[in-house]
Amino acid sequence: MQGVTRTYDDGQPVHALRATDLHIAAGDYVSITGPSGSGKSTLLNIFGLLDVPSTGSYKVAGAETVTCGQALRGAIRGQVFGFVFQSFHLLAGRTALENVEIGLLYGPHRRRKRRQLATEALERMGLAHRMLADPRQLSGGERQRVAIARAVTAQPRVLFCDEPTGNLDSENTEVVLNLLRQLNTDGLTVVVVTHDPVVAAQAGRLLQVTDGVVREA
Template identity: 80%
Template sequence: MRQIARTYDDGQPVHALHPTDLHVAAGDHVSITGPSGSGKSTLLNLFGLLDAPSTGSYQVGGVDTVTCKPAMRTAIRGQVFGFVFQSFHLLPGRTALENVEIGLLYGPHRRRKRRQMATEALERMGLTHRMQADPRQLSGGEMQRVAIVRAVVARPQVLFCDEPTGNLDSANTQVVLAQLRQLNLDGLTVVVVTHDATVADTAGRRLQVADGVVREI
């Protein structure tokens, strides 16, 4: 990111994010902290191409996502990035395995290959015994772990997490953090927005946002 900024016009300009220079390298594990309304969600949305900046340039793998065609931005968002949110967004009435398969629906794989990839991904995360469970039968920690598997089953290069432990108790938080650490050790770039200092401390890099200004700790 070079001089990336986001301004909203609500009768008068509101600077959600002041001009910012940031570089995230492949394999980084980054946490973004700050109080509510500080701009950290704005930063995450810009990182994940869920929102467009008002000014500045943002390159992903050498592609300027501000000036490229919308189809290219969509392709990067779908193929390079994975997303995990505080709400698990698992579909009731579908098994954990079927929920993970949804993460592959828009890819090139046929149904048998999708089933194989989803099965192997759940096995790697120690969820073999929960594959056929409905989300309503899962604990909060298990639901978030399934949501993470769904986000990474298509093998994105970057995983963005927005308060991934916000709905979890301390024990399940540690399980999810261990899962994220292992994914990072396996080479996945991980960027986490969090209010939780314990979660932030597990990252190799920490960004703090206050009043739309980003600084690295």
């Protein structure tokens, strides 16, 4: 990012993100902290190409994303990024395996290959014994691991996590943090938004956002 800002017009301008210069390298583990309303979600949405900066340049693997078309932005988002959210976003009435397969529906793989990749992802998350369970039958920690499996099964280069442990107890938080550490050790770039100092402390880099200003701690 170079000179990236995000301003919303709500009758009068609201500066959600002020001029930001930031580089995240492949293999980084970054946490983003700050009070509610500070601009964390705005920063994450711009990172993940879910929102467009008002000004500035944002390049992903050398490709300028601010001025490119929506189709290219969508292609980059689908090929490069994976997303994990606090509320899991799993479909009830579908098995854990089917929920993970959904993450591959718009990729190049045929059904048999999608099933294989989804199975391998759940096994990696320690959920081989829960593949056929409905999300309503799973604990919060298990549901978040299914969500992580879905996010990584397409082999993204960057994993964005928005409060990934916000709905979990301390034991399940530790399980999820161990998984994120292992994914990062294996080469995945991990970016986590969190209010939890324990979660933030796992990262090698800490960004603090206050009133739209991003600082490296």
